[in-house]
Amino acid sequence: MSKTSTTSVTTVAFFPLGLLFGFVLSRAGATTYDYYAGLFLFSDLQLLWVIAAGAATGAVGIALLKKVQAKTLLSGEAIEFAGKPYKRDLIPGALLLGMGWGLAGACPGTLLAMLGEGKGNGLFTLFGVMLGTWLYGVMRANTQNSSQGVVAPD
Amino acid sequence: MAELIIWSGWQGGIGVGLVVVAMFWLTGKALGASSAYGEACGVLGQTFYRSGSFAGPKWRLFFAAGIVGGGLIAAWTSTGTWALSWDMGTLYSSVLPASPTLRALVLTSGGVMIGFGARAAGGCQSGHAITGMALLNPPSILAGGLFFVGGIVAVQSLFAWVG
Structure with a gap:
């Protein structure tokens, strides 16, 4: 198999993974507006359990994959379990994202599943997320132009 | 629905x-x-x-x-x-503007904060809070905690101010 076709098969494989992710997010209640308000008002902790059990299950699975030194099933390469690095804007960025999360009752992943379910209000949120992502790109591109260093997006 | x-x-x-x-x-x-x-x-x-x-x-x-x-x-x-x-559930419907235009404005603003904030933080609830915490990655654990702080501040203020 040529390098190109391997890459395209690998790329297309993300679609069924997305289907699974969207489906479980919906079943987990992560696409239901009331659970977001309930989480931040401490009146219904459904989504706290989702995040906690999700992280715990992920931690166990990752430990098992590390133990057997699993290779990726699609490319046969060793899996790098590298965490995202700390960055300068992490603290204000995370606070801003959190406020948007509460205000719009959605996060970047669940918003997409909400749109699939037919939640029309998600279209306004989607427009906003695209705009915010774009603005960050504009801001960073300007910073790069005015300084010597080239900063890669993340 | x-x-x-x-x-x-x-x-x-x-x-x-x-x-x-x-x-x-x-x-x-x-x-x-x-x-x-x-x-x-x-x-x-x-x-x-x-x-x-x-x-x-x-x-x-x-x-x-x-x-x-x-x-x-x-x-x-x-x-x-x-x-x-176009339903947003009982709780959000009780605090968000009833006017469709104003509500769209609130949701768009929330979206801008989500999009800008996620890139500034280098990830969102999926990448930092779930995957990052599963990796026991310290910056992600910090980000996950701050997402909650932001959400609590926004929603508690919204309900205190309007509700």
């Missing part, structure tokens, strides 16, 4: 965690969602999102399209029929 089937929180969490593990095992990539919006901006002409980790195949867009499809399947396999809905 379909009446969604909803599992208990821990069952849903196990499902989400298994997808994180499946993603690593199949593709070697850390599961995340917000970078797909960067990739989309790159395709639409924002060249900032064409270099570094955004260079190469547009796998994030395939993943994002899958998530939309997953939501569609979840609604189809629930009770009732799929329909476009």
Whole structure:
């Protein structure tokens, strides 16, 4: 198999993974507006359990994959379990994202599943997320132009 | 609007965690969602999102399209029929403006904060809070905690101010 076709098969494989992710997010209640308000008002902790059990299950699975030194099933390469690095804007960025999360009752992943379910209000949120992502790109591109260093997006 | 089937929180969490593990095992990539919006901006002409980790195949867009499809399947396999809905549930409906224009403005503003904030933080609830905490990655644990602080401040203020 040529390098190109391997890459395209690998790329297309993300679609069924997305289907699974969207489906479980919906079943987990992560696409239901009331659970977001309930989480931040401490009146219904459904989504706290989702995040906690999700992280715990992920931690166990990752430990098992590390133990057997699993290779990726699609490319046969060793899996790098590298965490995202700390960055300068992490603290204000995370606070801003959190406020948007509460205000719009959605996060970047669940918003997409909400749109699939037919939640029309998600279209306004989607427009906003695209705009915010774009603005960050504009801001960073300007910073790069005015300084010597080239900063890669993340 | 379909009446969604909803599992208990821990069952849903196990499902989400298994997808994180499946993603690593199949593709070697850390599961995340917000970078797909960067990739989309790159395709639409924002060249900032064409270099570094955004260079190469547009796998994030395939993943994002899958998530939309997953939501569609979840609604189809629930009770009732799929329909476009403008309902935001009891709690948000009680505090957000009733005027469709003002409500759209609030949701768009929330979206801008989500999009800008996610890129500034380098990830969102999927990449930092779930995948990052599963990796026991300190910056992600910090980000996950701050997402909650931001959400609590926004929603508590909203309900104190309006409700």
